[in-house]
Amino acid sequence: MRTSRTSPTRRAIGAAASAAIALGLIAACSSERGGEDLNETKPFIFGSPGDPASMDPVFASDGETFRVTRQVFDTLLDHDGTEIVPGLAETWEQNPEGTEWTFNLREGVTFHDGTELNAEAVCQNFDRWHNFTGGYQSPNYTYYYSSFFGGFAENDPEMGIEAESIYAGCEADGLTATISLTEYTANFPGAFTMATTGIVSPASLEQITDDEVVTADDPLPQYTQEAGVLAGTGPYELTEWDHGAQSVTLERYDDFWGETANVKTLIFNTISDENARRQALEAGDIQGYDLVAPADVQPLLDAGFQVPERDVFNILYMAYQQQTAPLDDHDVRAALSHAIDRQRIVDSVLPPGGEVASQFIPPTIDGWSEEVTTYDYDPELATQMLADAGQEDLSIEVCYPTDVTRPYMPAPKDIFDIIAADLEAVGVTVEATPISWVDYIPATRSGDCPMYLLGWTGDFTDAYNFLGTWFSTETTEWGFDEPEIFDGLAAAAAEPDPEVRTQMWADLNVTIMDQLPGLPISSSPPSIAFAANVEPMEVSPLTQEDFSELSFASE
Known part of the structure; x- marks a missing residue:
């Protein structure tokens, strides 16, 4: 068996987390102005180029959805830069054939609805996806899942899925989940880092049904368009999705298993036009935005804004x-x-x-x-x-x-x-x-x-x-x-x-x-912009930024 590295991620717990918490307290104090802690009182507003599509991440394939859902739903594995590192699984290993993946989950992790994370919850998620029927098998809805696992328990011929599923099952034993495949594919272990495989609380899944989509042209079920229906384990909870205002609001989850988020309230506002995004930052209406126009990078830097550049990927x-x-x-x-x-x-x-x-x-x-x-x-x-x-x-x-x-x-x-x-x-x-x-x-x-x-x-x-x-x-x-x-x-x-x-x-x-x-x-290396009074998160070449890392600096 090959065992993974177990070094801490940016959300790690233990001694590293204790040190980070101490640093976080210092940063929080430095962001106070006249007794006001901006991280607690001021929402961080981010200008996104597009709307999210679904708050159930398995039914999405676009970056704007994943930008939001990554803050809410954790995955078994994560990325540090382009390196795969622990996520909900503190350690993991695979057999030499790459057909058996064993994940040792972290202790003390709770979903936003109070349910405790265990291996059974992980298996319920993977089994749920495997048993999708009808329109849920369409690439319009589960593009990534079918790309990774080939097919479903029973493929619907009308959905055009012909490949047999390589998912052979999931076994749960306390905090150990073992996922079996019928054959190896180079999609793994990368698939276990994907936002589309974010783990959802089984208790919240019991509140919804997956039988509303029959054909590939049906709209997604209503629950995927609402805030707070599904619970994850991430540093933020989804509290509001105003479709008319094209705005999504998240609130910090104080019982998060790792380092709690610095900023209490996080808002994603859709601003599709890149000039409008820049103007909103310059006006102070937002504190950050993505996909900076190349011609705007130097003028923004000259004006005192921060424009970190991602690596090419x-x-x-x-x-x-x-x-x-x-x-x-x-x-x-x-x-x-x-x-x-x-x-x-x-x-x-x-x-x-x-x-x-x-x-x-x-x-x-x-x-x-x-x-x-x-x-x-x-x-x-x-x-x-x-x-x-x-x-x-x-x-x-x-x-x-x-x-x-x-x-x-x-x-x-x-x-x-x-x-x-x-x-x-x-x-x-x-x-x-x-x-x-x-x-x-x-x-x-x-x-x-x-x-x-x-x-x-x-x-x-x-x-x-x-x-x-x-x-x-x-x-x-x-x-x-x-x-x-x-x-x-x-x-x-x-x-x-x-x-x-x-x-x-x-x-x-x-x-x-x-x-x-x-x-x-x-x-090309896409850029992301922030206001001068923001301590940005580490930018990701995969555009998988963790917004819980950012904070307001002193003004």
Whole structure:
């Protein structure tokens, strides 16, 4: 058996927590002004780029939902930077085959409703997800769960889930939970860190039912849109969700198992426009916001604001939907790739530290290869290749999202404009199709967009979290059928030896870039901004910030 490291996380208990509590008291005192403790009296308001979708994290796949639910629902394992560390499980171990995972839970952990955490509660959550039926099996609702576990106890053929579930069961013994899989996959142990697997109190689950969703188009059940229905074990409790005001309020949970949150009240306000977010910070209406426009970083620093930069852990790409002619022609895809000046995108749109991507994983991930075919900017070559392919008068629809910024895509319209200009310079007529973000992902997944901008921020440090997300099977999203890639990814994902798996990823990156399903454009370090009177939390390259760490400084 391989045993995990047991060093304390940022929420650790014991001696480290005692020291941190002492420091927290000092910080609290320093934030007092005229006898007023700002951490107790002043809410910290954060400007989020988008609304959360659900307060039951298993029914979400977006970062804005997870930004909120991570403060409420803890997971078995956690991240410190990109390293997997203890969460609700103080220690964990796996068998050599990677099919049996044993978690030793922390003592004295309680849910917000007063229920004590034990292994039975963990198993009830995993068993609940495994037994979802009907519309709950749709990727629209449980995308991450089916990605990690393959399928469900009984797959509903109408939901398009064909793979057998690899979840073999969960056994509870006091504070020890053992989760069994039928086969190893590179998604583990990363899946146990994912916000979507946040552990919910069984007592609160008894208050709701999971039978409201029948088809993939049904809305989520009402309880997922309400505050305080489900109880977690996190440092904050969800107390209000005002949909009209696009505002979510959380209050500190004083019986939290680790270091209690510094700020008593935490509010997430949705401000979709990046200029409006900056103006709200400058006006003092909010104390922090995410996805700072690259052009705003230096002016904010000059004005005395704090703008910490995350490490690079994402990919922006232009996808080629190969069921749309002539994108089924490799030479056409290569010509379009040579036409795009990716360095100009990096230099003019992305923040400092951005870089051109050569493949579909960032260089910080094991398996990145120096041997991939590259498609350097060469408009003359692009023009010639299009002529040789009989596409001198090519007209192509290109989609891009509106009313949103993403860590990998800080200014979608600006990026699109550069790409469109580059394509038109080699004789391609670009049909621009801007789509609201709420409709954008369904449109791209259904194959409605021949070419489109999209990207990914990694969830954990294995190449499969990138490559497997896109290329593990034939989809309408990409519209290509390459068994060599699909089979290679399946074999690599099932390889428990990390060194062997790394070489397999590197070989697959070469194969994928030879096939060219899309053009990797860039990786970039997204920034997050805070007011001068805030002591920020440690920023996360995975955008998994722990808001319980931040506090108000003295003014």
